[in-house]
Amino acid sequence: MDKLLTINNLTGGYQRSRPVLHDVSFSVNTHEIVGLIGLNGAGKSTTIKHILGLMEPHSGEVRLEGKTWVEAKDQYRQELAYIPEMPLLYEEMTLWEHLELTAMAYGLDEETFEMRAKGLLKEFRMEKMVKWFPSHFSKGMRQKVMIMCAFLIQPSLYVADEPFVGLDPIGIKSFLDRMVELKREGCGILMSTHILATAEKYCDRFVLLHEGKILLQGTLKDLQEQANMPRADLDEIYVEMTKEDDHD
């Protein structure tokens, strides 16, 4: 397993005077799904924005395949796909056009694009909607468009922010099955979620973020040891750890 994404002592946020993240360090390797968990406002989205290169670190660095975003802008983004929490669609483009545009932006050739796109449409049961505009989509369908666009480009790292919200059970299953398959093929996946039962089942490691700091990280076993809660599940550890902090 090689290191794909490394975050070293990252401190960051919108304002230098009020950093949201404090000295955050973790990594995502190939063949690995890492769960980023934390309460609302813990700093998950800010962490993700730093990884995407949408925000600049105050100190510390984020490296993807050894390069920071500043060192190799286009190459950095070429290797990364993002599934946002709120689907970001172009209201004036059809589903098919979303896929086509994504393929163009990431430099796919036309043949590969059509082959992959058709497979994805079938898997996510969206074949009938290729000519639809986003205004006719439900929340779940919008989320599926984002997921399909991400899977289309087959990068080495996937960053998914609450990817299950609004998806129907079959959609969730397709998504998770794909994730497992991609992991086997050597991709790294960073997934932020509140659905801990699913995270526990699918993630290899966890990063528990609280008030901008990492409380715990490692496998479930590591977490149990660090929290001194043998055999506890992720839910219990999570509640306990964030509660403890309230008393401080």
Place this chain on the structure above:
Amino acid sequence: MISEKQLWSRRRIDYWTMATKYLKLIGNSGFLFTIYLLFVFGSYYYGQFLQWLPETFPAVLFFTLVFMWLMTRGRVRTFVKQGDLFFLTPREEKMSSYFRSALHYSWLMETFYFALVFLLLAPLFFDRIHPSGSLLLSILLLLSGLKLWNLASGFQEQRVQEKGKYHVHTFIRLGINGVTVYALFSLQPMWFVVLLAGILAVFYYGYFYQLSKTHSVKWERLVEIEDQTVMTFYRIANSFTDVPQLKSKVRFRRWLSPLFKLVSFKKQHVYHYLFSRAFVRSNDYFGIYARLTLLGLLFISVVQLDWGRWLVIGLFAYMTAQQIETLKHHYATNKMVELYPLSAQSKFQSHQFWLLVLGAIQAVIFGTGALIFYNLMDMVIALFIVSLVYFYHGFIRLAKVYRPA
């Protein structure tokens, strides 16, 4: 805790702060200049139009119809918000000062609007009805009084729950307005007008005012009226600038799809792709482009003066180019665009590409117009002017806009 009256002025100020921002944007876009241009040419052709208008033209009937409608339309603007259905309804009995302020405000605004129309029609009035300015002013004042009566009655009639009955009330007002406005424009004697005013006052107190004693204010209807007013404003503002509150309707415009063929499947064309869809389908880029082009064509056909026509061609090309320039910000709020592995340079090139393509199309349209209405030489000049404007815009202005600050 603030009083109802303070609440009203705060809302009025809030609205006008918002509106002023948009009005400034409208002022800055080239449209104000177009209106000025229209005014200059319009006042010249107005005189000719009046001479051409046959003697038999029923001016009194025309004025009656226009002002009958202007008097009946428009309701008291209350600045009521959705949340008031919950928070203000318990205080309905104490809201009279709020609604009174709303009535006064609406009276002022509505008077301004119809006075504007009256001013526009003033030459027709002097030419066909009566040449006296003081008479026009008295009619204007009397109409303003009639407007107040309509607004006050209209406010009471909104209390009527049933939609059908509510419309019947409006219809009755339309009839009353018809009679009154006709009396004014057919220059009935003073005593008749005073009599009418008396009847109207009695009717208001005897009937409309009584409605307020038995019927409650229909808040949902007030919210609906308010929303419509704001939307109308947004829609007007939206034809000059981008209004985020206006959920922009996407139009497919399938017949324009051939334009998309200019975009091929390759990485350098990502922004070509984005801009083409934005231009054709979203907001009203295409709408503005088409309107400006048609308006330009209209001016080309009417303005006989050579240099005046060339000036108009240049101006319309420039205004259109300025509208196309705003495409730059269309995807500013979509984070996905930022994530694509693309250089900023490619966005500029794509924008420039579309600017020049659309410029070429406009050049052909203006050129053809010049050929049809004038001659070959004029077509060459039109093509030259439009090309010059777009090359300037594409290579100098747009480059400046894209240069990082």
